[in-house]
Amino acid sequence: MPRIAPRTLSVVVAMSLLALTVALSFLTWHVNDNSEESLLRRQLAQIGTLLGNEATVLEVQLADMGLVAVATDADPGAFARIADRQVDETGQSLSLWRVGDGVAEQVASQGLPPLLPEGGTESLAAVQPTGDLVILGIVPGEPDRLAYALMPAEDDTDLLVYAEAPLPPDRRLVVPEDSPLSGLELALYLGEEVEPENLLQATVPTPLRGDTETMTVPFGDTSITIVGSSRTHLTGALSAALPWIxxxxxGVLAVGGGLVLEYVSRRRVVAERLAEENERLYRQQRGIAGTLQHALLPAVPEVDGVEVAARYVAGVDELEVGGDWYDVIARGPGCCVFVVGDISGRGLPAATTMAALRFAVRAYVSEGHDIEVVMARLRDLLDIGTDHQFATVLLGELDSTAGRLRLVSAGHFPPALITDDQVTLLECPVAPPVGVPAPAPAPAAVLSVGRRATLLAFTDGAVERRTETIDDGLARLAAAAAAARSRPLAAMVDELLGALTTREDKDDTVLLGLRWG
Incomplete structure (x- = not known):
């Protein structure tokens, strides 16, 4: 029986289909591999953001302790009061040292006794008064600890805050099963060298096996290297098996078309998963920024004879922390100093400047200075020519017992006074913002207030709209305050916040209410 040779067209079609199959398989593998790497890098970038924010929080906490120590001339009792909360929450070691002539002497200590880094007190004496977080390395102990310190950037200061945070046993980090990072294998190393002695913590024994990604992020004056890999396929098991499918x-022509359609549909599912992951990361990043912002703002204090309520809301389209802030400092029964401010710009520079000004106001007021002197001293801390930032600040001193209100403003809106029968937008001289050169400051405006009233201070996010004049915004605030004045103070501030802010607002908003009588 004669042999029937295959037709040339059949061979061409078969070879074409085979070549197309091989090409599609390789493309699918390449896309899946890139997607795996991209998602893993996104996960590590998210962890890097968390570490960077944690370093900022540590720096602000130590700076706060340092400024209190400077303001109180290293009073051990004052240091113990501000350090107690951190010790209770973290179980770390916090201590205050006086540094001079290459020698460090311990002034106060809270929590675990300090072990000190390899260089002992000489390592502490080498820290400079820059106000920056300095990482001193890993200190051996039971358990091992991460040592870090900060020396406030104050003239003629010799005080240093030193801390040691315990590392987990065996450097093993436990990740909850419901955590977004539960499917990852992670290892964190201090510095840029991935060496066993630099290991801070890891979710599995090190070194990590398989395909890994490495990322280095700043942490204080050094960095942390993140090494990560995934135990599972981040794009899904089906996407990983698709090249083999x-x-x-x-090779089968009838099934080939179906496989191409399946491939397209599967890739669409992967794209939707990536879009959902991006949306989740956006929300989580925004939550981190909000958490950091609220960590930098003070808790509402209790003032004898004056009820206080404050609210902060971030601009909806921003992922960075803002510069709006507030503070209230008690000066006696029925008397307090309050401040509301807004730093130009956003991000870590704005947050850092905001924290510096807030702590400066608190320090100057604790020294007993008048609000005019406090405002004048704030102007020495910021220069738009060198810092490229300015701040609007409203400082007020309320004495409800005497029925007196004193105000100084640097480019900021005066507050609104709410009584039983009217809402009045107070008037006071407005000087240029802090950081902008200004002539001799005007004296504080002295206003008489009733024995029963509510004072509302705010930032520009409460009254400014791109499509309105500022008078329209102020009129809207006055109308909303008149409608809500009979409510309890906290409920009134919440109602005003809902009435004055919208989902389209780009700017942060602070509302601070004081009620007496």
């Missing part, structure tokens, strides 16, 4: 069934 295409290769296995691509």
């Amino acid at each position: 295409v290769l296995g069934v691509g």
Whole structure:
């Protein structure tokens, strides 16, 4: 029986389909591999953001302790009061040292006794008064600890705050099963060298196996290297197996079209998953920024004879922390100093400047200075020519017992006074913002207030709209305050916040209410 040779067209079609199958298989593998790497890098970038924010929080906490120590001339009792909360929450060691002539002497200590880094007190004496977080390395102990310190950037200061945070036993980090990072294998190393002695913590024994990604992020004056890999396929098991599916069934012409359609549909599912992941990361990043912002703002204090309520809301489209802030400092029964401010710009520079000004106001007021002197001293801390930032600040001193209100403003809106029968937008001289050169400051405006009233201070996010004049915004605030004045103070501030802010607002908003009588 004669042998029937295959037709040339059949061979061409078969070879074409085979070549197409091989090409599609390789493309699918390449896309899946890139997606795996991209998602892993996104996860590590998210962890890097968390570490960077944690370093900022540590720096602000130590700076706060340092400024209190400077303001109180290293009073051990004052240091113990501000350090107690951190010790209770973290179980770390916090201590205050006086540094001079290459020698460090301990002034006060809270929590675990300090072990000190390898260089002992000489390591502490080498820290400079820059106000920056300095990482001193890993201190051996039971357990090992991460040592860090900060020396306030104050003239003629010799005080240093030193801390040691315990590392987990065996450097093993436990990740909850419901955590977004539960499917990852992670290892964190201090510095840029991935060496066993630099290991801070890891979720599995090190070194990590398989395909890994490495990322280095700043942490204080050094960095942390993140090494990560995934135990599972981040794009899904089906996406990982898709190249073999295409290769296995691509030779059959009838099934080939179906496999191409399946491939397209599967890739669409992967794209939707990536979009959902991006949306989740956006929300989580925004939550981190909000958490950091609220960590920098003070808790509402209790003032004898004056009820206080404050609210902060971030601009909806921003992922960075803002510069709006407030503070209230008690000066006696029925008397307090309050401040509301807004730093130009956003991000870590704005947050850092905001924290510096807030702590400066608190320090100057605790020294007993008048609000005019406090405002004048604030102007020495910021220069738009060198810092490229300015701040609007409203400082007020309320004495409800005497029925007196004193105000100084640097480019900021005066507050609104709410009584039983009217809402009045107070008037006071407005000087240029802090950081902008200004002539001799005007004296504080002295206003008489009733024995029963509510004072509302705010930032520009409460009254400014791109499509309105500022008078329209102020009129809207006055109308909303008149409608809500009979409510309890906290409920009134919440109602005003809902009435004055919208989902389209780009700017942060602070509302601070004081009620007496």
